[in-house]
Amino acid sequence: MTALLQHPGYEDESLQRVAEQLPCREAQSAVLLSLMGQPQQYSYPSIFIYGHRASGKSHVMHVLLRELELPHATLSCVECVSGVLLFERVLLSLFGHEAAALLPRSASLSDFVRVYRQQCSLSPAEQTRFIVMEKAELLRDADANLLPALLRLQELVEDNVTVVLLSEIAWDKFRPNTGCFEPLLLHFPDYSKGELQQILSQDRHPSYSADFYSSYINILLGVFYSVCRDLRELRHLAALNFSKFCEPVAEGKVKETDTHKLWRNIEPHLKKAMQTVYLREVSSLQWEQMQQMEEKETGVVRGLSAHTHIELPYYSKFLLIAAYLASYNPARTDKRFFLKHHGKIKKTNFLKKNEKTSNHLLGPKPFPLDRLLAIFYSVVDNRVAPTASIFSQISSLVTLQLLAQVSHEDQLDAPKYKCAVSMDFICAISRTVNFDIVKYLYDFL
Amino acid sequence: MSTSSVSKGCFVFKPSGKKKMRELGLEDHFAEGCEGAENTAARFELCQQLWDKLKTDTEALQDELNRKVLDSLLDLTRKCSTTRQHSDWASKMRASEIPTAALVLGVNVPDHDMTFQSLSELLQQSVTPHVASVQAKECGTLKHLMKRVLERLTGTAVDDEEEEEEGAEQTSTPLHKSSHCSLSTLCDWYNAKARKSSTGTPGKKRSSPTKDEHQQPPVVIIFKDLEAFNPRVLQNFILICSLYIERLPLMFIFGIATSPSTIQHMLPHSVSSLLCIELFQSLSCTQHLATVIDKLILTPQFPFKLNGKVMQVLISIFLYHDFSVRNFIKGVQLALLEHFHSQPLSVLCCKKKQALLNVTQLGHLDLERVRQLPSFKRYVERQEHQEQVSLLTDDGHLKEVCQRLIKDLRKYHKNYYPVLRCLHTLTSSLPRYPLGKQIRELHLICLEKNVSENEDYQSAMKLLKMLAKDELITLLQRCADILQSVKSKKMRTAHVQLEELLAKFKQLDSAAVETAPVVEENITSPVRNLQKKTDLFQLQKTLLEMNESRRSKKLSPFEVLRNDALEFIDGLVKSHLCPPESQTLNEACYYSSSATVRRHLNAAPRTSIQAALRTPYYYIQNDSLKTEDGSVSNAAPDICIAYKLHLECGRLINLFDWLEAYATVVSAAEGNDPDSDDYGKVDEVKHARFIQAVSELEFLGFIKSTKQKTDHVARLTWGGC
Ligand SMILES: Nc1ncnc2c1ncn2[C@@H]1O[C@H](COP(=O)(O)OP(=O)(O)O)[C@@H](O)[C@H]1O
C-alpha cells in the first residue's frame, strides 16, 4: 500500500485515488508504476499482462492511465478487424483526427510508422505514451509482422511509447517461432474468495448498511464461488438477487442482523439462479419479472435449452436418420443392415469386439453423399424420386447445422458430411416417423 | 444410387407466374401457345384478378397470424428503449447486456422473408427508424457483417478497401476518411442524429411531445438466419457491440429456424452472458398452412379450384419436402396460371354474374368444347332423347343450359364447404381419426370419391353413434353454428332442421330426469374407454359387442333421436359432399393436371437428363431418330450413343472397349460397308467425338475417373434404363 502511495513524479493525491479504486491489486499496480517510472522517463517498450477474465487487467490499466493523466490509446483487438483500423485508432487517440486522416486508405505497417514518426516529431512526447491492446490473443491471427512490430514499437518510431498487451492467454502460447522482442510479463492471479468479498462489498446499496450488504455478498459467494469466479458476473448476480434478499427486511419480518433467517430465505433462490440466469437459460429481465410474481405463481420456466424440439418435413427426418446411421455405423456393416439378402457375412467377422460401442464415444464420422442417399432410399418407406427437393433438403439441413459439411463447399464432386445431432434428438425424430433407429445402430446390436 | 456433380446441386424453381405477369406485354406471352386463342385476353385478365386477390388475401392472413408474435416483440423493443434510462442501484450494478429477441420461426426458411419484412416495417413505424437486417450469406466475415450493418443503418455506402484497390488509387484523399467500418463511426452517426432530432425540425416533432426527447430510439439489428452465420463472426460481433452498449442502445433480433438451444451451441457462455435473451415462438408452419387452406381454399369465394390430385401434390410437397407456405401458394399460383392458359373454358371460372355473361359470349368453337367435356357428356346421357339432340345441335339452347349448370356448380360449392366443415367438426375428435384430424384430409377424401361410400366414413358414423349425449349435443350445436352463417337456401333449411333436432334433445333432457336415466349410462360410456384403447382389434371387438347388445335392446328415446340426427347428417353428406367430378362443367373451374404441377414444382433433374439421353428424337424433335423398338438410333447424338453403351457395362468401364463399341455403332450410322476393312475403325474424328461425349457424360455426373485402373472410368448411376 505504501509503495503505491508514494511514487516520484506523480501527485500523492492521484496516487491516493488510484489506491482507492484498486483494492486487492496493490502489488500489481505497484509493479506497473515502477515499470512506468516517472512520466517523462522512457518505460519498457512492451508489457504483457495476462490473467483470467475479470481479473482486473483492463480495470487496473484504465484507472492508472486515467488518474495519472497519461496520454494513451486503448483499443480492443476484436474490433480492429484489420491492421488499418488499429493504426487509425492509435493515431486518432494519440494525435487527433488530422493525424489519422494522413494514413493512406489501405495503410501498411510502414505507412503507420512513417505517419507516427512525422506526428511525434511535431509533438514530441513529454510523457510516456501508452498503447493498451485488449484481447491481445487475437493478434496471433493478424499479419505475421504486426505483433513483433508492436513489441518493439518504441524502437521503430523512436518515441517514448509503451505497448501494453492484455491477454487471457499466457505468453508461451504467443511467442512467434521466428523469435521476437520479449515483453515484460506480468501475471494477474485470480482473486481469492476473500478478495472477491472485499471488492464486491464496496458496491453496497445506498439505503442499506455496509455490514448488511457484506453479509449478502458472503452468502452469494458461498453459493457461487465454486462455479464462478468472474467478478463481472458475480456483481451482476448480486445486483439481480439483492431485492429478493432484502424482501423480508423491507417487509419488516426479519431484522437486518438476523443473518441466519436471511440466509434461509435467499439460499434456495440463489441455487435456482445458478441453474437459470447464470447459465443464461433465463434472461435477467425474465428473472427479475419472475422474482416479482413468484409468490403467486411459481410457473416452471423453460430455459433456452429446454426447447430442443424441431419440426422437420418428412423426408428431412429420414435424411437426418440416414445421416446419423452413416455417421455412427461402419460402412462395411451397411450391407448387413440395409440389404434384404445380405448373404453370408460371418458373424464373427461382422462383430469386431473392440469396435463395438466405441462408435458413439468417438463421435460422428464423415460419410460421402452417395452413402447417405443409399441409406436414405432403403430406410424411407416408399419410393422416392431423386428430385431436386431431396437435394435441396440436404443443403437445408446443412444450413440448419443439423448436418455439417466436411469437405469444402466448392467441392461439387462427392461432398462429405457429418451428422451433427445427438442420440436423444435422433431418437425423438425417429419416433415421430415410427422408425426404430436403435435396431439399425451397430453399437447397440 | 446417384451421386454426381449435377444432381447434387439445388435447383430452385421460380414459378413463371409472377414474372410473366409483371413484364411488359405479358399478355402476349400468355397468349403464346395458348389453346383457344379467341378469349385469351379475357382469361388473362381473370387470371390476373384472381392472383391479385389470392396474393393480397394471403398477405393479410400472414400478417394477422404473425401479429401476436410481432406485437410482443415490439413491446420488448419499446421496453428496452425505456428501461435504459433507469439509474437505480440495481441497473447500475448489473452488467449491461444487449437486449436480444430470439424469434423461433420454424424450418420453413422461405417463409421467413415476409415475416421479417413486416417486422422491420412495424419497427420502423412505431419504435425506431434504425433497423438493419442482415443475412448470413452476405456476412462471411466480421468486416462484411460490420459493413452491411453500417450501410443499412446509415443508408450510405461505407468505404471499403477492396473496392478501392480495384479503383486504381486515383482517389487518394477521399472525403469521408473516418467512415471505416467500425461501431465508433456508428456511435458518432447516432449521436449526430439524436442531436439533430432533439434540436432541429421542431415542426415535425411537435406531434410527439417531450417524452420522446429523453428516449433514445434503439438500434435494432436483425439476424435473419442465425444458424447459417459463422459462429466466430457472430461472437466477435457481439463482443464488439458489448463494448459500445453504454453509448449505443443496441438491440438484436435472432431469427431461428431450429430451436433456441442453437444459441447456446453457437455462443460460448462468455459471449451469451453479454446478451439478455427473450424467447418468442411463432406459429408452427403446419398450423399456418391449415389456416391458409381453411381461409383461402375451403371457401366458395374463390372460383378457381384444385382437384384432389393437384391438392395432394401440393400438400405432399409441403409435408414431405419444405414446410413452406409460400411455396404452397406459389404452387396454387402455378396451377392458376396453367389452368387459364390451357383451358379455354376457364372464362367461366369467375364470379357468378360475369360467368353468366361470359356464357352468352361463347363462340361456336367453345361450345363444341363444352360438348366434348366428359362431365357434359355424362350430363347429356342422362337427358331425354329430344333434349339430347337439341343440346348437341342448338347453340342457343346449350348456352341457356350452360347458364343453369354454372349456377348449379356455384350452389354445389356453396353447400359443399359448410357440410364439409360440419362433417369435420363431428369426426375430428373421434378416436383414431377415421376421417383425418385436419380438415384438409377430409377434403381430400371428399374430392377423391363419394365419402359416403368410404369405409372410414361408415366407421366414423358408427363411432358417432356411441358418443355420449352431451358430447353429441355440443358437436351438433357447433354444426348448427356453422350452418347458420351460410347464405344458401338449402343450408338454411338444414339449419332449421338441425335446430329442431337440438331442441328435441333438450326436451329429452328435461323429460329424462323423470324416467330412468340409468339405461343410458352403460351404452354411452364405452366410447370414453375407447379413446384410450390403441389396439385396432380391441376396438373392433368392442364395436361388435356394442352392436349386439344394442340389437337386443329396445331403443331408448335418446337413441331414436340420435339415430335421426345422424341420419340427417348422413343425408346432408350424401347430397352435398359428392366429388366435384360428378358436377357438370366442373372442368371450367377445377384444375386437374397434377403431373404438370409435380413436374414444375418438384423437378427431377436426373430423370429428365436420362430421359433426354434415352429419347433424343423427342427432345431435338427429329423423328428420323425414332426406332421401332424404342432403342437409341445409330444416328443419335454421340452422347446418347455413349450413354446407351455405358448402360451395358458394370461398375468399371474399360475406355478402350467403350471406344471400340462406339466406333462400330457410328460406322453403322455412316452407312459403311460392314465387310470393308475400315468398318468400325477408330479414326481421329471418331476418337475426338468419343472423347467429347465421354467428358460430357462426366460433366453430367454419370461417370468419373477412378484411381483403381487408369484406363477405366467408374460408373456412378445404376438402373434408370
Ligand atoms: N480490484 C478491483 N476493484 C474493483 N473492481 C474491479 C477490480 N478488478 C476488476 N474489477 C471490475 O471487474 C470487472 C472486470 O474487470 P476487467 O478489468 O475488465 O477484467 P479483465 O480485463 O481482466 O477481463 C470490471 O467491471 C472492473 O471494474
Ligand SMILES: [Mg+2]
Ligand atoms: Mg479486459
